[in-house]
Amino acid sequence: MAAGELSVRTVVSTDDVLDSALRIADTEGLDALTIRRLGAVLDVAPMTLYRYFDSKEDLLDQIADRAVDRFEVPFITSGDWKKQVAAIMTAFRQLLLEHPSLVLLLTTRRVVSVGITRSIEATLSHLQGAGFTGPEAVRAYAGLFAYVLGFVAFEIPRSGPPDAQAENDRMVVNRLHDFAKTRQFPLVDSLADELAEMAHGDSFEYGLARLIDGLGDHVESARAEK
């Protein structure tokens, strides 16, 4: 139709397809991402979309790759390795919060894309600079990655509006109190409010800092022994 079309008669681009699919998955949930719905958004018959992916599984792989490739590795000028690593992990959490569907995608399939590899390389580099051996840096990265993924997985509240989220919290608090009354859970009872909001506040930074400190101390003491 347009003059400058690269391929003939192709009515949408692969970018359009993946962008729309990712938007649907992130805003309405992975369940809302159906072939027919995607076709309706792009004003295209459902079967046409199979030009751009082999199957729905393939589509999910592709949008996972695409979302991860959006990741830009931050670099803090004049910061020690702990600040650098913390910045990378915080940015990674931010990416997951911007693309909530990515959490499920990452736990469901193996995503090996350029974007994630870039962040691995950067993190490993900072860790080696701090004195980690190669294999130890990999183990440290595994721990950091697991922490971020797990935290966001727990954090994402099914992405409802904030009042629904608050109501959900209240329900959780009540259930915790109920448990505490029928059985002996005094700590849970007295800390029910904090527990319900466990994932909302700045717990992320707290745990991340403790993990990084723990990693650093371990390397230092290992080096001191030599």
Add this chain to the structure above:
Amino acid sequence: MAAGELSVRTVVSTDDVLDSALRIADTEGLDALTIRRLGAVLDVAPMTLYRYFDSKEDLLDQIADRAVDRFEVPFITSGDWKKQVAAIMTAFRQLLLEHPSLVLLLTTRRVVSVGITRSIEATLSHLQGAGFTGPEAVRAYAGLFAYVLGFVAFEIPRSGPPDAQAENDRMVVNRLHDFAKTRQFPLVDSLADELAEMAHGDSFEYGLARLIDGLGDHVESARAEK
């Protein structure tokens, strides 16, 4: 039919239904758990099952609760708080590995059951014994929980047979090498083998120990300042 039936004419028990559903989900994946399939296993018409749950969502909630309630809080006689907490988290990982579907269920829905509450209470108790304030103990628990959940989420390889898993690893390694060649990822290239096996080995214990040490040091130094 049988003489000693508690409720009349009810052909299967709620326990049967939930056990079968959980077994299907854990052995064949959550996708394989369909109402019709569950009915076939229990030799019952699909619609009959709606006596035992309101909807499939409700069924998933119930099997998540049930799996979590299997959790038994370990107690190490004569161990300091670090050993105790590590034991709880290791047992939690074991539970998730025994019930792989639980990982997705925990990231998809809010599970507040007696089983999980019991483990929270125990962990908080150990943490408070170590000098954590209430809110700080909650933050520490959040970090530990996130770490375990994230690690297992990354660990579960779609639960295939071990040779398929090895082949998958090899594929990942190759992709990493490819990336490293076309772009500049020297560290990823040299550590590709370790990265592919990141989640298989004893990385879990390594990261967990670092996290717990980091938490402990932070509390001690905070107490020393007072």
Add this chain to the structure above:
DNA sequence: CACGTGTGTCGTACGCTGTACGGAGCACGT
């Protein structure tokens, strides 16, 4: 013993899903 009544079971059907298949229409090389 006869008879409503309530409860557990399930056959049928509807709208949704992913996608296999084959036909339609157009661009292009000869």
Add this chain to the structure above:
DNA sequence: ACGTGCTCCGTACAGCGTACGACACACGTG
């Protein structure tokens, strides 16, 4: 002018969750 091939999509099928209503049996009451 005419195949040839590629893009697009209408139709169809099996499988999903589940609403609805019919059926059969156990039981309390007369």
